[in-house]
Amino acid sequence: MSHTAGRSSFPEMIMKKRDSVQLSPEEIHDFVEGVTSKTMQQSQIGAMLMAIWQKGMDFDETLELTKKMMNSGEVLHWSQDWLVVDKHSTGGVGDKISLILAPALAACGCKVPMISGRGLGHTGGTLDKLESIPGFKINLTVEEVKQTLQDVGCCIVGQTETLVPADRILYAIRDITSTVDSVPLITASIMSKKAAEGLSALVLDVKFGKAALCKDLESALQLAQSLVTVGNKLGIKTGAVLSRMDTPIGRCVGHTLEVYEALECLKGHGPDDLRNLVTTLGGCLLQMSGRSATLEDGENAISEVLKSRKALQKFQDMLVAQGVNAETSCSLCSENAEYFQYLQRAQYQTELRAVDDGTVLGVDGKAIADVLHKLGAGRSKTEDQIKYSVGAELLVDPGQPIQKGQPWIRIHHDCEKLSSQQQQNLEGALDIGSADVYQDSPRVAEFILPN
Template identity: 65%
Template sequence: MSSSEVECGPSFPELIRRKRDGGQLSKQEIGAFMRGITSGSIQEGQIGAMLMAIWQKGMVAEETVALTQEMMHSGEVLQWPKAWDGLVVDKHSTGGVGDKISLSLAPALAACGVKVPMISGRGLAHTGGTLDKLESIPGFTVTQPVEKIRQILEDVGCCIVGQTETLVPADRVMYALRDATSTVDSLPLITGSILSKKGAEGLNALVLDVKFGKAALYKDLDSARGLAQSMVTVGNGMGIRTGAVLSRMDAPIGRMVGNTLEVCEALECLKGQGPDDLEELVKSLGGYLLWMSGRTASLEQGQEALAKVLHNGAALQKFEAMLQAQGVSADIARSLCSSQCDYFLHLKPAEHKTELTAQSDGTVVDIDGMVLAQVLHALGAGRTKAGEPINHSVGAELLVILGQKVKKGEPWLRIHYDSPAPNAKQHSDLQAALLVGKADSYLASPRVAEFILPPKM
């Protein structure tokens, strides 16, 4: 197929022109365009022009469903045994600070009897990546062939792996060009990128954790709701039971930020001793999936099931089994999951620690997670470009929580670092991230602001 013909239909330039002028593309035309991308028969400039036309003019729901399905079918779509029908579920997060939810959620769901083939990503900019967190555990291998993924799901019930080369190749091309053409923030393109990868997992149910706030991609609830509704519509249009949770992302989730430290906190959650807000999110997202997949009769029953496995050791056992299945030695896996483990016997600690103290008496009203993430990124915890190395040991411990009373001079933050040390500006920025005020100026809010239901629920 030449770059000027779309399988005897309109040429690629004609399709670009129609979308540029606000027209609608058919499923067949979108499919031909996707095949042009994966075969290399369409020029990079034409792909960029189409991305910009979509960014400018948008897509109706039918187009976005077609775009997502064609992206999904550009590569392998995972197939599961017939006995798993209705049981294959996953979660996607738009990213935040201290977001270690997946590490506790996947094994907790497996303990509730569903299958979780969680294909995750790496951190970029201020957001952390689930794969980076797990790779701070010696021996953990995120690259697994499809046959091994299927075996781990059979034996354990959950795995957390990176995207394989055979899944959604069209997205890899489009994702790189979206960055180069400033079309990253297009609703149809975001929806297509996320849901094509989740669709390729062969899911029956999907919950989306769409975050909003100072430390999120979307700063306000309305913008987050727009993305969530788009993805819920398209996900269900693809035949995946899809719902969304809108969650607040201002202060970091839990008390730990940074790859190694977040593994420690996820383990505490799996031992029934995690911070309240982390457990709230795990129960809300997991309970929603159990309800959508028909495992429980209500959202509340789903949340109760998650709470039970977090507190009776069942989720922890699944995590230990997953660690061993993905390359961690039995001794290390067993030790990390023991009740009295010193995590730093196995996880590499940072060389240095420094504490910051409160500058006044009062109540902790806010902790700006974005500022914290940006400083830790500069200290080596994050990457600016894909493929860059990171320092898993760099991180921060919050020594106070929202609503807590503090006194001037009391430590509120502990930074874990190697080299460089935090400079004067970073120290100042971190101090400014803590807002201390009067008790009546703090209004407690749950992490979960809203549930967006799939149709007919």
């Protein structure tokens, strides 16, 4: 791209942002165009990202960046009579919500074209979890996505080559330049992809706590407000749920273990905190999109399709539509499924025992995720191979009494034994104290819903 008279050069744009000057819509257009056409050097992109990270962007700049990124590739369009909805989570430990929520929403008559990501850092990716199911295909063409939505009502896929190419390039560079945690950059990244999906309504699960990107409620509110405002401005009914991310969601962490727990939840079992978060997020979407009169009605509708197993049937149909053998998907979704006949099981299991009597005050999800990452459950670079079978099962819940010597966690691993450092780090994850100190904090702290 040649820079004609009247256009800022890339160095000038970088300098303006570095000096806290607002960028014009034309300059933001040139930046995104420079990224996707590869006329901007990687070092210049990195410098611009760092300038944005340091100086921030105001609302108009953030909205403009989101629009330009959204239009850097194909934007999906659906049938007029479809109610197209989605959910996005800012990432957590044991977060298998999408696997349950997408089919539950489909069972309520919505269309859910969920475009998900892989895990990087300590949080697991939805795509990695699904790929632990033999045969599951995450790369569908736009035509295949449309067909699956037509036939099943939901699909969970990876980002296609043609959708928001600017984000794929910027995301990779943000990761290696330590500019991931910038509110305008996070907002533009998430909302450009969601807007390109052609959604009617979107709910965001913005997490805060020790195991989340946002460490406290205040920073989570700032991010949620930015995402919700941009979403609504783009014509998508957008709301957010702010949820605590200290203790893992549910009792299982790790790819195959989370698939097992998601299937249990779809069969009407599974931990209460997992089911409650699914019904809350689903209820928000049904209310925002006008399918339910109130949040409570929406939550009841989601509960009902879990209880009646209509959501389970949708999950089974989605597996088949995305390449899983019909016999495998039928067996996994049967009542007394032999899960590990199909899912990989780690060679070794090690149980850790409590060193004191008392009450479980909490379990540090980040500490557990970090150990699992080192055992092979996560990746440090995009191309790393991961071990689907590595994971952890919590054997206790916060608030319950525990006795010295009682097993509290089971680690699934492929190496012969855990190192003493890993054992020590895991032992530090369990917080035991007296019952009168325990505070039962609900997972959902706040809602930001559109009027």
